[in-house]
Amino acid sequence: MVLQFFKYQGTGNDFVVIDNREDFFPKNNITLITKLCDRRFGVGGDGLILLENDPASDFKMEYFNSDGSQSMCGNGGRCVVAFAHYLGVIGKDATFNAIDGLHYATIEGDIVNLKMNDVDGIKEKPAYSFLDTGSPHHVQLVQNLNDLDVKIEGAKLRYGLYGKSGSNINFVEQSNADTFKVRTYERGVEDETLSCGTGVTAVAIAMHKEGKTISKNVKINAVGGDLTISFEQQNGSYTDIFLKGPAKQIYKGEIEC
Numbered sequence: 001m002v003l004q005f006f007k008y009q010g011t012g013n014d015f016v017v018i019d020n021r022e023d024f025f026p027k028n029n030i031t032l033i034t035k036l037c038d039r040r041f042g043v044g045g046d047g048l049i050l051l052e053n054d055p056a057s058d059f060k061m062e063y064f065n066s067d068g069s070q071s072m073c074g075n076g077g078r079c080v081v082a083f084a085h086y087l088g089v090i091g092k093d094a095t096f097n098a099i100d101g102l103h104y105a106t107i108e109g110d111i112v113n114l115k116m117n118d119v120d121g122i123k124e125k126p127a128y129s130f131l132d133t134g135s136p137h138h139v140q141l142v143q144n145l146n147d148l149d150v151k152i153e154g155a156k157l158r159y160g161l162y163g164k165s166g167s168n169i170n171f172v173e174q175s176n177a178d179t180f181k182v183r184t185y186e187r188g189v190e191d192e193t194l195s196c197g198t199g200v201t202a203v204a205i206a207m208h209k210e211g212k213t214i215s216k217n218v219k220i221n222a223v224g225g226d227l228t229i230s231f232e233q234q235n236g237s238y239t240d241i242f243l244k245g246p247a248k249q250i251y252k253g254e255i256e257c
């Protein structure tokens with residue numbers, strides 16, 4: 001089988017993206033998914049995204065981590081909106097279904113502003129917060145973020161604290177009143193990625209909840225680029241959450257599978 005693919009990145013979180021509106025892709029074939037995401041034997045990427053038809057919205061995003069597991073991906077969501085725009089499936093805005101439900105997004109140039117689901121049930125512990133922004137996230141403030149071995153320290157927490165299903169692990173350092181540097185260990189990739197959209201969303205909300213910032217327009221410097229998270233807060237719940245930043249096509253190609 002020859003597969004046509006596109007490669008996208010959102011602040012360095014990179015994805016193999018496939019137009020599956022004709023429903024040809026064998027989604028149960030985990031070996032194929034892991035091969036496509038393999039950086040030596042395949043195309044390479046932190047995950048695979050299928051754009052599909054959806055009866056209730058403009059399209060559906062099926063997201064797979066590079067190990068074949070599934071969850072919500074914020075940067076993937078921004079990239080699939082850019083892909084839908086490139087294909088002519090959407091104009092300047094879109095609604096699409098994902099594993100965590102319906103999302104709204106706008107696109108202007110290569111900037112995608114993606115609405116995330118409301119967040120509540122934030123668990124605050126002395127050393128960290130845990131919350132779900134479509135995917136589960138541990139958020140922990142650290143000193144000397146640049147010197148941290150994120151793969152080693154992230155894996156310890158991912159497996160040690162969260163059992164089999166695990167969590168993504170975000171390490172954070174505050175830069176100023178409304179800006180934070182973030183490095184993320186992603187479950188399903190089992191390594192540090194250059195950016196994680198649901199992760200930086202979790203960081204912005206956790207930092208606001210912990211009182212580290214009073215801003216509702218939080219700036220994040222991820223390793224692969226900058227993102228902005230805006231939100232409202234009502235009775236302990238976070239609503240109107242938007243994740244904004246660049247999403248770009250890098251190249252397209254074909255692979256024999």
Ligand SMILES: N[C@@H](CCC[C@H](N)C(=O)O)C(=O)O
Nearest residue numbers: 071073074075135196197198
């Ligand atoms: N990179 C993603 C998150 C992808 C899912 C995550 N690895 C999980 O399995 O929970 C993002 O941008 O949000």
